Amino acid sequence: MFESDLLGAFVRHRSIGIFDSGVGGLTVFKEIASLLPGENLIYLGDTARVPYGTKSVATVRRYALEAAEFLVDQGVKLLVVACNTASAVALPQLRERFQLPVIGVIEPGARRAAESQNRRIGVIGTEGTINSNRYPEAIHALLPDAEIFTAPCPLFVPLAEEGWAEHEIARLTALEYLQPLLAAQIDTLVMGCTHYPLLRRTLQQVLGETVALVDSAEETAKSVQQLFQQQGLAKPEHGGHRTFFVTDVPTRFERVGQAFLGNSLGRVEQIQIG
Amino acid sequence: MFESDLLGAFVRHRSIGIFDSGVGGLTVFKEIASLLPGENLIYLGDTARVPYGTKSVATVRRYALEAAEFLVDQGVKLLVVACNTASAVALPQLRERFQLPVIGVIEPGARRAAESQNRRIGVIGTEGTINSNRYPEAIHALLPDAEIFTAPCPLFVPLAEEGWAEHEIARLTALEYLQPLLAAQIDTLVMGCTHYPLLRRTLQQVLGETVALVDSAEETAKSVQQLFQQQGLAKPEHGGHRTFFVTDVPTRFERVGQAFLGNSLGRVEQIQIG
Numbered sequence: 001m002f003e004s005d006l007l008g009a010f011v012r013h014r015s016i017g018i019f020d021s022g023v024g025g026l027t028v029f030k031e032i033a034s035l036l037p038g039e040n041l042i043y044l045g046d047t048a049r050v051p052y053g054t055k056s057v058a059t060v061r062r063y064a065l066e067a068a069e070f071l072v073d074q075g076v077k078l079l080v081v082a083c084n085t086a087s088a089v090a091l092p093q094l095r096e097r098f099q100l101p102v103i104g105v106i107e108p109g110a111r112r113a114a115e116s117q118n119r120r121i122g123v124i125g126t127e128g129t130i131n132s133n134r135y136p137e138a139i140h141a142l143l144p145d146a147e148i149f150t151a152p153c154p155l156f157v158p159l160a161e162e163g164w165a166e167h168e169i170a171r172l173t174a175l176e177y178l179q180p181l182l183a184a185q186i187d188t189l190v191m192g193c194t195h196y197p198l199l200r201r202t203l204q205q206v207l208g209e210t211v212a213l214v215d216s217a218e219e220t221a222k223s224v225q226q227l228f229q230q231q232g233l234a235k236p237e238h239g240g241h242r243t244f245f246v247t248d249v250p251t252r253f254e255r256v257g258q259a260f261l262g263n264s265l266g267r268v269e270q271i272q273i274g
Numbered sequence: 275m276f277e278s279d280l281l282g283a284f285v286r287h288r289s290i291g292i293f294d295s296g297v298g299g300l301t302v303f304k305e306i307a308s309l310l311p312g313e314n315l316i317y318l319g320d321t322a323r324v325p326y327g328t329k330s331v332a333t334v335r336r337y338a339l340e341a342a343e344f345l346v347d348q349g350v351k352l353l354v355v356a357c358n359t360a361s362a363v364a365l366p367q368l369r370e371r372f373q374l375p376v377i378g379v380i381e382p383g384a385r386r387a388a389e390s391q392n393r394r395i396g397v398i399g400t401e402g403t404i405n406s407n408r409y410p411e412a413i414h415a416l417l418p419d420a421e422i423f424t425a426p427c428p429l430f431v432p433l434a435e436e437g438w439a440e441h442e443i444a445r446l447t448a449l450e451y452l453q454p455l456l457a458a459q460i461d462t463l464v465m466g467c468t469h470y471p472l473l474r475r476t477l478q479q480v481l482g483e484t485v486a487l488v489d490s491a492e493e494t495a496k497s498v499q500q501l502f503q504q505q506g507l508a509k510p511e512h513g514g515h516r517t518f519f520v521t522d523v524p525t526r527f528e529r530v531g532q533a534f535l536g537n538s539l540g541r542v543e544q545i546q547i548g
Binding site: 162 | 321322323324328329330331332333401428429431432433435436438441442443446447450522523525526
């Protein structure tokens with residue numbers, strides 16, 4: 001809460017800044033826009049340097065700090081790291097650098113995963129996210145005796161971007177990646193990459209209806225809503241503005257992004273960072 | 275040829291600089307090392323910004339100029355652009371900027387493709403390479419009545435990097451991408467991306483033995499050899515040094531690169547460009 005109503009009103013009317021390595025974070029953007037329709041949202045996709053998931057911790061940290069800096073310079077009231085890889089390796093650095101709340105996608109996803117009944121939980125993501133071990137750490141903090149089975153799934157991102165999320169090839173790829181998790185009898189699977197919710201139907205088909213799929217995008221939007229309620233940060237009116245920035249020419253982002261958002265993005269502006 | 279023997283000897287002993295967006299250009303590196311074992315080779319993989327194939331012309335040009343500048347600063351005698359996307363969109367800019375011979379992978383590949391018997395030629399590559407239309411232009415310059423059928427194949431790179439080049443999923447993916455080229459009865463297919471030679475067996479299986487596969491890596495190495503013979507640039511001794519630079523932490527490059535070279539790379543040094 002704020003010392004004065006005036007200061008509170010001033011901060012509340014600021015935008016939420018959301019960044020991702022590219023287009024995938026639009027799944028998080030979409031959930032936030034749907035849950036908090038009155039908020040002004042600024043999205044940054046670092047499309048000139050995408051992907052982050054195969055790059056080193058040091059490089060992803062540098063990119064995340066540069067992306068965040070751009071958004072903080074826009075005067076946002078909250079920073080959402082809508083990228084699992086950046087959330088996995090750069091959250092403490094971002095929280096240390098910037099004087100505003102920073103929400104990543106891993107803690108919200110882990111909270112939901114910890115509702116597992118049989119305490120056998122699968123986590124899939126990029127190489128960077130899986131190697132970081134952040135999901136198992138975050139889940140174990142809540143559910144110390146959980147057994148966690150992880151698998152990097154590098155082909156899911158290009159499959160989703162190719163528009164093949166429900167193609168037979170996606171099903172066979174999912175079968176290949178998820179076989180050990182199926183054998184481990186997980187009852188919950190964390191989709192630990194912002195692209196993966198596009199493959200939700202394929203994943204559910206391969207795993208069967210009894211396995212709960214955790215969408216970090218949905219859980220992150222709920223965390224933003226809770227934080228706003230606790231801290232009095234919510235902007236109550238409807239009809240928030242949406243602004244999109246990318247670091248490469250916007251053409252591809254606009255095309256692929258439409259599949260993520262379900263409708264046209266409107267104006268997308270190219271900027272340079274780093 | 276050179277004005278003096280001394281100058282000639284000086285230039286001949288310089289290294290060949292080879293760059294790619296990442297690990298894929300090692301297929302070109304390997305062919306050059308095999309054909310010209312006495313040459314000193316310096317390889318740069320821009321692994322902090324890989325891939326180039328989905329990025330815009332302007333961004334790829336900027337990255338290529340920065341990568342080339344690093345190699346030119348090492349005093350190389352020849353620049354090999356071992357990346358189809360960068361060759362497709364940045365070759366004139368590189369030739370204009372730097373005062374040394376620059377060889378890309380497209381012209382050598384196109385020369386070999388123009389040997390097609392039925393003049394029905396397929397070209398596969400990244401989105402950037404296919405959108406540039408550089409292969410059809412280069413083939414038409416040599417064989418004006420050729421009919422050319424192109425297909426971007428974005429999943430081939432992650433399949434090769436996953437080690438699934440000969441997996442059933444790679445075969446099904448190839449069948450999906452190549453169906454229109456098969457229907458067009460091509461007799462020649464240009465593998466217009468440095469990763470694709472790793473899928474050679476799968477591609478041959480899908481296309482049948484009668485379709486000739488053009489490996490731009492092999493053709494580029496031959497072009498380097500010809501240029502050296504013409505210009506007296508070859509360093510005659512055996513046992514050339516190999517030096518590797520990358521822009522991200524080397525771990526992943528070393529691991530994936532081993533599959534490309536067939537043996538360990540030795541020391542890989544991280545540098546920063548751009």
